[in-house]
Amino acid sequence: DAGVTQSPTHLIKTRGQQVTLRCSPKSGHDTVSWYQQALGQGPQFIFQYYEEEERQRGNFPDRFSGHQFPNYSSELNVNALLLGDSALYLCASSFLDSTDTQYFGPGTRLTVL
């Protein structure tokens, strides 16, 4: 049974560019949450998707957007990249009725130059 998978593993972009990160949830999970983890910090909640809709959003600007597909996989898009967007981006999946128990993928390390 595959866990949460994310791609790519690493990514280098320059300021102003746009990036798309991808996540496949754990088998059977229907809810995907995205988190940003800056170096030396705890993960911070970006948003959560269920039934292809954004259900909750953390304190992140509109440059951060997402999408969920019918197979429950998800994408995180970040536009107009800033140096401060450099971080590990984590995807977590869960069942809707137990989203307190979230399982994380290995993350995508984004470096903005």
Place this chain on the structure above:
Amino acid sequence: QQQVKQSPQSLIVQKGGISIINCAYENTAFDYFPWYQQFPGKGPALLIAIRPDVSEKKEGRFTISFNKSAKQFSLHIMDSQPGDSATYFCAATLNSGAGSYQLTFGKGTKLSVIP
């Protein structure tokens, strides 16, 4: 505004010793308190979790102690081993409606267990 405060920032424990990490929260609406373990280059892995109607939960060498009145909870790692060396995060969640939860994390504790 940091809603979950974690201490210490780093911890060095000898093999066989007890590691203790503490967290305090502000929002009394939090209703689930998980601990995550993260190794370098990996995502956080759920270690153990507790709900506020329970004062203690033990799973193997890992124990959560929960003090609802003080709004504090802690992780105890008994018989600490070098393989336990990792960063530990406490977290808290609240139900934002329709069963939807978001995790609020502490800043993490880097644990080093020396032989």
